[in-house]
Amino acid sequence: MKRVFRVPSVRVFSVVRFAAIALAATTGWLLAGQLSQPTQADEQPAATRTRPARAAGETQLLAFNQATAAKSPKGTGAVSGVVTLSGAAPTLAPLVKKGDPNAKDAAVCAAETVPNESVVVGADNGLANVFIYLVRAPAGHKADAVPKDPIVFDQKGCRFLPHSLLVRVGQTVLVKSGDPIAHNTHTVTVRGTPFNQAIKADDRVGTPLIYDKPEKLPCEVKCDLHSWMKAYHLVLDHPFMAVTDADGKFQIAGLPSGKHKFVVWHEKVGYVNRDYEVEIKADGTTDVKLAVPAAKMAAFNGPAPRSIVVSAAD
Amino acid sequence: MGLFAGCGDQHPSPRFALNKKTLELDKIAREPIVKALQENFGEPNRLIAWQKFPFDYGVADPKAADASRHEAGWRLKEGRELYMRHCLHCHGVSGDGDGPTARFLNPRPRDYRAGVFKFTSTLSGLKPSHDDLKRTLQNGIPGTTMPSFIVLEKGPGNEENLDLIVDYVRWLSARGELELKLVSELAAMGGRKSEIEQRVAEGKKGESSDTLESIMADLKKSIADGFADALQESASDLADSWARVEQPESVVRPKVKRTRPDQESIKRGRAIFLSKEAKCADCHGPAGLGNGSLTEDFWDIPNTNPVQKYKRPGLHDAWGEPQMPRNLTSGVYRGGRRPVDLYRRVFAGIKGTQMPAFGTVLNDAQIWDVVNYAMSLPFHGEQSPYPEEAPEAAPAKKVASSQH
Numbered sequence: 282m283k284r285v286f287r288v289p290s291v292r293v294f295s296v297v298r299f300a301a302i303a304l305a306a307t308t309g310w311l312l313a314g315q316l317s318q319p320t321q322a323d324e325q326p327a328a329t330r331t332r333p334a335r336a337a338g339e340t341q342l343l344a345f346n347q348a349t350a351a352k353s354p355k356g357t358g359a360v361s362g363v364v365t366l367s368g369a370a371p372t373l374a375p376l377v378k379k380g381d382p383n384a385k386d387a388a389v390c391a392a393e394t395v396p397n398e399s400v401v402v403g404a405d406n407g408l409a410n411v412f413i414y415l416v417r418a419p420a421g422h423k424a425d426a427v428p429k430d431p432i433v434f435d436q437k438g439c440r441f442l443p444h445s446l447l448v449r450v451g452q453t454v455l456v457k458s459g460d461p462i463a464h465n466t467h468t469v470t471v472r473g474t475p476f477n478q479a480i481k482a483d484d485r486v487g488t489p490l491i492y493d494k495p496e497k498l499p500c501e502v503k504c505d506l507h508s509w510m511k512a513y514h515l516v517l518d519h520p521f522m523a524v525t526d527a528d529g530k531f532q533i534a535g536l537p538s539g540k541h542k543f544v545v546w547h548e549k550v551g552y553v554n555r556d557y558e559v560e561i562k563a564d565g566t567t568d569v570k571l572a573v574p575a576a577k578m579a580a581f582n583g584p585a586p587r588s589i590v591v592s593a594a595d
Numbered sequence: 596m597g598l599f600a601g602c603g604d605q606h607p608s609p610r611f612a613l614n615k616k617t618l619e620l621d622k623i624a625r626e627p628i629v630k631a632l633q634e635n636f637g638e639p640n641r642l643i644a645w646q647k648f649p650f651d652y653g654v655a656d657p658k659a660a661d662a663s664r665h666e667a668g669w670r671l672k673e674g675r676e677l678y679m680r681h682c683l684h685c686h687g688v689s690g691d692g693d694g695p696t697a698r699f700l701n702p703r704p705r706d707y708r709a710g711v712f713k714f715t716s717t718l719s720g721l722k723p724s725h726d727d728l729k730r731t732l733q734n735g736i737p738g739t740t741m742p743s744f745i746v747l748e749k750g751p752g753n754e755e756n757l758d759l760i761v762d763y764v765r766w767l768s769a770r771g772e773l774e775l776k777l778v779s780e781l782a783a784m785g786g787r788k789s790e791i792e793q794r795v796a797e798g799k800k801g802e803s804s805d806t807l808e809s810i811m812a813d814l815k816k817s818i819a820d821g822f823a824d825a826l827q828e829s830a831s832d833l834a835d836s837w838a839r840v841e842q843p844e845s846v847v848r849p850k851v852k853r854t855r856p857d858q859e860s861i862k863r864g865r866a867i868f869l870s871k872e873a874k875c876a877d878c879h880g881p882a883g884l885g886n887g888s889l890t891e892d893f894w895d896i897p898n899t900n901p902v903q904k905y906k907r908p909g910l911h912d913a914w915g916e917p918q919m920p921r922n923l924t925s926g927v928y929r930g931g932r933r934p935v936d937l938y939r940r941v942f943a944g945i946k947g948t949q950m951p952a953f954g955t956v957l958n959d960a961q962i963w964d965v966v967n968y969a970m971s972l973p974f975h976g977e978q979s980p981y982p983e984e985a986p987e988a989a990p991a992k993k994v995a996s997s998q999h
Binding site for chain 1: 719720721776779780783785790802813829832836871872873874877888889892893894895897898900901902910944946949950951952953954955956
């Protein structure tokens with residue numbers, strides 16, 4: 282029972298390029314060979330995120346940002362701004378109440394309150410965790426290396442830290458845990474290879490997670506052992522991305538001058554704006570203000586409750 | 596073409612059905628997908644073999660005794676005939692797991708279009724190898740309605756039959772997954788009907804400057820600018836992911852031999868099973884009955900914004916179907932009952948399910964202990980009667996042993 286063919290290696294396939302469409306006439310068979318894309322080149326680090334350290338996991342992240350948040354090189358510009366929630370912020374019950382004896386793994390997970398981070402509003406109604414990014418690097422952007430330093434993605438008290446993370450394709454994310462129980466980090470990628478690995482208790486070394494493909498939307502990260510745990514990773518093959526800090530502020534530097542269309546995305550709303558156009562001036566910073574109506578947050582809380590008439594009096 | 600040999604010739608020619616997700620797109624966004632699928636895959640009785648994928652479609656063999664092999668693509672065609680005869684009624688014409696028999700079955704037949712397969716020898720997150728799928732066909736999936744097809748390769752001239760089916764299944768899977776990838780590309784371009792309606796409504800209320808015309812013009816422009824690249828890129832991704840699993844480094848192979856399943860090992864395995872470090876019991880229950888606490892939790896449907904919850908509590912698989920963790924006391928193993936099969940389930944997790952990969956948490960000795968424990972459960976803690984195994988032969992020449 283021998284197989285007759287051997288599957289050629291990956292390399293062969295990404296090199297093969299033919300555009301011909303041959304027609305095997307008699308059977309009506311078409312054998313179409315098509316071009317494959319050249320492999321993606323690495324690109325330059327630049328922008329990113331200004332966010333005060335709030336928790337253990339984030340100090341590391343901040344270090345990463347400082348390392349890469351280069352000033353805009355000459356001839357390029359930046360966009361900086363603030364996203365606010367217009368209207369009253371919804372009150373969200375915590376995901377796990379401190380001391381709740383019924384919580385799963387209560388000794389660890391209910392040691393502290395686990396807040397619901399799907400809407401986080403800071404000073405002056407600034408809305409945190411809004412992703413602002415270019416889907417593709419702008420034309421003419423010179424590719425360069427992915428940051429060597431790993432980013433830390435941590436979990437503590439059955440909560441992912443940070444809640445939103447910016448990642449480059451090929452960059453190492455070290456998934457750590459400060460909890461004395463197993464967790465599981467499961468990325469729900471659309472394009473890339475998914476990651477679904479159990480994470481050791483108290484893993485301070487970290488299990489490496491490397492995204493192999495850029496995504497169009499921030500990718501959900503969950504834990505299959507704790508149903509409430511959720512975070513978002515934005516994975517791109519270029520540096521032009523940011524996520525708003527606790528006060529809704531963000532900055533992206535190093536952009537070529539001209540008009541750019543940014544995606545503005547929030548987990549509770551989906552697209553806040555899919556084509557947010559900003560004009561970048563060489564050696565300047567464009568300031569922008571975005572407002573998300575609070576109604577959008579409320580409107581998406583699931584279907585409205587219905588009342589059912591159980592018995593009708595005559 | 597004698598497609599439905601034995602079923603009469605009155606049938607209208609079969610078509611590949613569109614994915615429901617494709618139908619959620621506006622017509623303008625749907626068109627390029629339909630066209631791309633037509634051009635690169637054809638229809639069941641007009642197959643197109645896209646050379647981009649690492650599948651052996653069959654090179655023309657002008658000297659073959661069998662005249663049908665004189666033309667290129669004969670393997671795919673023969674795979675189709677076999678698939679149509681033996682698999683279609685459960686797995687459907689397009690491999691959507693929705694053949695006429697499917698709705699009576701639990702679990703449901705695999706929908707190949709997600710590109711996810713559960714019982715593999717490969718690392719977490721990766722596709723199955725050719726041999727994994729072939730092993731599934733040889734052994735069937737015990738405990739489900741998926742039968743063994745080992746008889747198909749018996750008899751002279753039939754030796755290659757299962758390979759032919761496997762390649763047809765992989766091709767169908769690639770077709771279906773490419774469609775899904777393109778749907779997400781077009782959704783990202785703003786092609787979803789619901790989103791267009793919402794934007795139009797917001798424009799009417801004066802919340803934005805969008806009008807139906809401006810939205811459609813943008814969409815058409817995005818498609819014109821981006822679709823061709825998206826198609827090539829998505830197909831390349833897929834081709835690479837199918838080629839990658841045939842590389843030796845994608846295969847999970849235990850570094851140490853199975854520990855003897857003696858009482859000591861079983862005891863250690865039980866401790867791991869119940870431990871806070873592995874948490875098998877959270878799903879499988881402390882006694883392995885498949886009734887752990889996580890089967891009572893309510894879960895969000897992944898990647899839904901706004902977030903939606905599953906209607907029912909408990910675990911769900913990648914196809915959105917509710918699912919129970921295995922009752923390990925039953926001794927029925929869907930992915931094969933060789934110890935190395937269970938080792939792989941634990942090391943790499945079960946793809947498309949919530950069971951995570953433990954290769955990062957447990958070392959080889961620990962995995963063997965927990966496997967020994969799991970395999971002892973049907974025997975009430977006695978050592979399992981399976982013989983110790985020689986380590987697997989080199990992967991390329993591996994011939995899966997039949998359990999029948």
